[in-house]
Amino acid sequence: MALCNFNPILVRFPLQELSKSQEFSSFSFLESPSCFKAKRFGFCTRAKFSETQAGEVKGSYGASVKRKEVKKVGKNEHHLWKKNDSAGSGQKALNLVRMLSGLPNEKEAVYGALNKWVAWETEFPIVAAAKALQILRKRSQWHRVIQVAKWMLSKGQGATMGTYDTLLLAFDMDERADEAESLWNMILHTHTRSIPRRLFARMIALYAHHDLQHKVIEVFADMEELKVRPDEDTARRVARAFRELGQEEKQELILRRYLSEYKYIYFNGERVRVKRYSSEEEG
Structure with missing residues (x-):
């Protein structure tokens, strides 16, 4: 007032x-x-x-004050790696599969088409090639799987355990055990201490499928030397190989050592866990 x-x-x-x-x-x-x-x-x-009015503040005495525009500075993000955009790799893989489906089973034609597929790429499309291998594997086109995998390895790309596993499976299904053995020897001498159990299991299954029992024993000997414990399916295949070769004692030894102590049976309609071997048999 x-x-x-x-x-x-x-x-x-x-x-x-x-x-x-x-x-x-x-x-x-x-x-x-x-x-x-x-x-x-x-x-x-x-x-x-x-x-x-228009960014100006007028007081009671007519004085005008201009507001300063404050510019917000964004954060500078520094990435230690270059992130490649893998979008579209699935479509590239499908295009490759469609292209291969219309080609004859000749090495020159297939390799020429694959070289054209990567001609304008700045980097090798390893993700798209791996997806194409998976598509061909699901479609059971084993001959195409072998061609694409060999072409990738010839370019120095895709030399991973996953590619080797897919290639060994394709050799098994395409009845090419000799080429599988050559590839396995290369893997064994190159990656001696880093071979996973899955790859040993794949090779033992391949030899068991082609009734090469002595080869099964050789791969199993490499497993024991490298201290790689087999799974139960692989142990059963090895025990079957010893039985086919007339070595029942080693068969029992393998089963006791690598199979689980307990097994499940059905008794009166219920699932019951019991010991695989009784105490009398162990004694």
């Missing part, structure tokens, strides 16, 4: 026309539209309004 030291223009209203809830007896308006004064009993209440 402040005393009014100015001479306002008064606009009077009859008090009878005003409601009792209104507390003003007279109003005064200044020439400035932004300033409004209300006068009551010799006192006045002054309300000030500021106007904001």
Whole structure:
């Protein structure tokens, strides 16, 4: 509240026309539209309004203040590796499979088409090639799997245990045990200490499928030398190989050593766990 030291223009209203809830007896308006004064009993209440126009703030004295635009600086992201966009690799793989399906089973034609497939690529499309191998494997096109895998290895690409496993399976299904043996010898001499159990199991299954029992024993001997424990399916194949060769004692030894101590049988309609060998047999 402040005393009014100015001479306002008064606009009077009859008090009878005003409601009792209104507390003003007279109003005064200044020439400035932004300033409004209300006068009551010799006192006045002054309300000030500021106007904001186009980034400027106007005060009661007409002074304008310009707002500074603050630019937000984004974070600089530093990547230690280059992220390759693998989007579209599935479509590339499908295009490769469609292209191979219309080619004859000739090495020159297939390798020529594969070379054209990567001719305009800045980097070798290893992801698309691996997906194409999986598609061909699901479709049981083993001859195409062998061709694509051999072409990848000739380019120095895809020399992984997954590619070797797929190639060994394709050799097995395509009745090419000799080529599988050559590949296995290369893997054994190159990756002696890093061959996984899955690859040993694949090779033992291949030899067992082609009734090469002595080869099964040789691969199993390499497993024991490298201290790779076989799974139960592989142990049964090795035991069967010893039985076919007339070595029943070694068969029992393999089964006792590598099969689990317990087995499950059904008794009176319920699944019951029992010991595989009794204490009398162990003694």
